[in-house]
Amino acid sequence: MLEQLQSIVEGTPGAEGAVLMGFDGIAVQGYAREGSDPSYDIESVAMELSLRLIELRSAAESLELGDLQDITLKAERGTVLVRVLSDEYFVAVILSDAAHFGKGRWKLRQGAEQLRSELE
């Protein structure tokens, strides 16, 4: 699990950290890039997001868009990529530089399958 998160972060230029978290806001496993800027605290970000993700998920369902799969939030000083793993868990990655966010999304999708199987 740690190896998967590490591979996502180290394989994505600009990624500062990743966390596997429950929608209840409790982190299962986190990984921060060595020497990463401590102002990018992915656990706080993911915790703050978890409740909002539940709401977005139910909004998507009620709008008949089906299950929410990916969320990308781009802000002035950071980009957050979220991949929903199951009804209970999601992975979030934080990037200080969004230039390679496509690479991050790809690494995240790759790692998601593995993480999902480890959660079962």
Place this chain on the structure above:
Amino acid sequence: MLEQLQSIVEGTPGAEGAVLMGFDGIAVQGYAREGSDPSYDIESVAMELSLRLIELRSAAESLELGDLQDITLKAERGTVLVRVLSDEYFVAVILSDAAHFGKGRWKLRQGAEQLRSELE
């Protein structure tokens, strides 16, 4: 304004519609592709999202990520692209097919500047 929304939708394969909306959930202008699937009702989607976007925006601010700029939501049966124009307005585009979402994001960014200036 209508022309900008039309250009975003018609220039993005898979886009069904776009709407310029206030964060209060009131639509300023909408555009649906002719013959688009009525199950992709971008006004309802954007209205449903507006309150959640306010929450995400304040979350991003409190996490010191700065102003929220772009949000992408990918669900099973549709992808929603959001671009924040100002403290009061955003544009949302709905795609039935996410294959060209990068093109949509680019068209949306292009159109956003023009829409912003028209709002002033």
